[in-house]
Amino acid sequence: MAHYAVGDLQGCYTPFKQLLAQVDFSPSRDHLYLVGDLVARGPDSLACLEYVYSLQSSVTVTLGNHDLHLLSTVLNNKPANPKDKLDALLSSATLPDYINFLQSQPLCTYLPEFDSFISHAGIHPYWSIEHAIELSNWAQSYYQGPMAADYLSKMYGKNPAIDLPPSDPQLKFNTIVNVFTRMRFLTEHWQLDFDNKGEVNKGELLQPWFTHPRFKTSRTRFIFGHWAALQGKTSLNHVVALDTGCVWGGPMTLLNLSTNEQITSN
Template identity: 55%
Template structure:
């Protein structure tokens, strides 16, 4: 029995399958935690999603920005971006089942047995793990609610710079989602900067979220994806970047949560 975490699939089913074979993944006894962005940009998002759906009892996803965007496109009847290559999913008769399944998945989770916090983009340095999980639960209630469509419609509005109790539920939802699924850099005032996507050396005025003292001092493991430009390197033993850019010609990374051993499969793209 083993627990694994894996970086962004983004429709790269060949590499995903190879990694599962390399660790002899057994859905009847093993569990896989996917850090999000299981769909979009790669050649076979449908195969990735369908495999996870069929083995959902042994899979958990912390939803990423591409996953939420796909759900939003479904709810809002938005045209899908051709670059996302999601046509096969939207043409599938199982689309409603896939969407419903994704809505059962969290934005973040904590595995006490591995002392590990997992989310797509990381942990807001202003949040404790306990408060982060509460925020994730609030957001999940929003995207599972009867008016989920309204939350997805508001998801694309400007990011609230500061959290305060007077924010309405739509603003709170957007604030939480942006930190969990889009975070890379923080400004000098510790607010979220959403336009920079490069390496940690690309800007002297911005700080990677994991370089914040609150993150450096954590004793827990933090496991995330989203930031392919890091190439898996954070310089911190307890902060594990698993998006190694498979869809961009890099590789896909799987980690054994017990040993923290990482296995890398080179991209075929």
């Protein structure tokens, strides 16, 4: 049995299947951990979700910002962004099944057998793994619950503070979503920056979340996607960036969790 983590699919079905063929992936024997953004921008989001849905007992998804945006679009009956190329998916008769499946997936997961933490965008330096799992479970109870459409419709915004006020569940929800699905750079006070997506060198005022001293001494492996501009490089062997920009013409990347070997699509 093998365990694999795979970078952002973003509707790139053919490279995804080619990558799984390269490692002879078998749903009856192996398990996939997808770091999120299964859909949007690529040519075949419907095929990606159809296939992932067929693997349900052999796959775990940590939801990304595009996945949550799909949930919000469908649950709020809003038109999709044409750039996301979701027409075929949104017209599918089995769309409700795919939405239920995505709602059943977490924002992060921890695999003790590999001492590995997986999420779409990373983990905030101030959050322990145990706290992060608790926050993921709390947020999931809202995007699964009866008020899911309302909370998802209000999840957007650019509040930089890491606020988790019990008196304001919407703000708490937004903060959790922002960290797990949108985070890249943090300010000098380790608050969120939403305006920069590119290369790492932004000077002293902005720093990638994984440059916090905590990650230099941690033995845990942190696996994430979301940040294609990194081209899979973080300067830390145990902080693994798996979004290598397949949707923008780069390869798709798979990590063997047992051997730490990385494999890219042809």
